[in-house]
Amino acid sequence: MLSKRKTIAIIVKPDQSVEVRAPRRVSKREVESFLQLKQAWVLSKLNEFSLRPAPHQPIFELGASHYFLGEPHRLVDATKAIQGQQMGLALSYEDDVIPLRSIDGATSAQVERKLDQWYRVEALALFQERHDYWREQMEEFLLPESVVTLRKMKRRWGSCSIHGKITFSTALAKYPLQCIDSVVVHELCHLLEFSHNQRFYGFMDQVYPDWKLGDKLLQSLSWQY
Numbered sequence: 001m002l003s004k005r006k007t008i009a010i011i012v013k014p015d016q017s018v019e020v021r022a023p024r025r026v027s028k029r030e031v032e033s034f035l036q037l038k039q040a041w042v043l044s045k046l047n048e049f050s051l052r053p054a055p056h057q058p059i060f061e062l063g064a065s066h067y068f069l070g071e072p073h074r075l076v077d078a079t080k081a082i083q084g085q086q087m088g089l090a091l092s093y094e095d096d097v098i099p100l101r102s103i104d105g106a107t108s109a110q111v112e113r114k115l116d117q118w119y120r121v122e123a124l125a126l127f128q129e130r131h132d133y134w135r136e137q138m139e140e141f142l143l144p145e146s147v148v149t150l151r152k153m154k155r156r157w158g159s160c161s162i163h164g165k166i167t168f169s170t171a172l173a174k175y176p177l178q179c180i181d182s183v184v185v186h187e188l189c190h191l192l193e194f195s196h197n198q199r200f201y202g203f204m205d206q207v208y209p210d211w212k213l214g215d216k217l218l219q220s221l222s223w224q225y
Contacts, residue, residue, distance in 0.1 A: 008034045012045035014052070014223050052223065060111040062104050067225050068122065070176030073097055075111065077104040116170075123173035124150055130177075130184045131166065138207055143191045157183045157218070160190035174225045175218055182214025 008026060011019040022031050035042070058066060065072040078099035100114045131148050146164040153159075153169040160166050166187045172180055185208040193200040204211050 010035070010038055010042060012042055012049070014049050016046055016049050018042060018046075060108040060115065062111075066098060066115065067174040068098065068119075069126075069173070070179075070221075071096060075100055075103060075115070077102065079104075119170050119173055120150060123168070123170050124148070126173055126180070127168045127184065130180055131188070134181070134184050134188055134207070138188060141192060141203075143188065146188070146191060158187045160187040160194075162194065164191060171225070175221060178210070178214040179218040179221070181208065182211045182218065185211055 006023055008020065008022045008031060011021065013019065020031060020035065022034075058064070060075075062075055062077060064075050066075065067073070074097050076097045076099050079102045098115065098118055100111065100118060103111045103114060106114075127150070128148050131146070135143060135146070144164055146160075146166050149165060149167045150170050151167050152171070153167075156169060157172050158166065158168045168183065168187075172183060185204060189200055189203040189207065192203050208214075
């Protein structure tokens with residue numbers, strides 16, 4: 001692929017495809033020479049991706065599993081439990097389920113909508129709690145005011161506006177708490193420094209020394225969840 005970029009770049013994707021981006025002025029011979037130079041790295045990445053298990057393919061039906069806080073949870077019909085309780089039956093859920101109303105016999109699209117609604121409710125409560133917790137840990141920094149909002153985002157886990165509006169991707173609720181905390185601290189540190197510079201990462205290291213481990217785990221699981 002020819003572009004306006006100034007250097008040659010090789011992109012190895014999880015589907016094991018390889019893309020080369022080069023400036024328009026670069027010849028085919030130069031590109032081939034660069035590929036030859038980076039051959040060992042390309043083969044290493046291809047091997048890494050080939051060893052990964054197949055990505056999780058979500059199924060939207062009763063009994064299907066979906067992730068929450070890093071653990072698989074089964075979809076169960078909450079309506080049946082409510083009816084059972086009304087008849088005096090002691091029905092209860094385990095911790096590894098997601099209760100949704102009237103999904104027994106519902107279409108895949110209907111179950112998906114109900115699950116999205118469940119994630120929004122649970123994610124907002126979860127992110128608000130972690131936001132408040134980490135603000136308390138950062139009390140000495142005298143952070144400006146901030147509010148938590150949600151949005152479906154495909155390419156970002158979170159964002160922070162100059163006005164203190166912190167937005168998290170609903171999908172982040174699927175990941176382990178360590179991953180969530182690394183994103184929450186990241187966005188709170190943007191209240192102190194908007195750029196990703198040395199000062200910003202200094203705040204990150206001071207507030208949450210294990211943030212790199214959370215980031216690495218998030219990236220390694222992102223293709224799977």
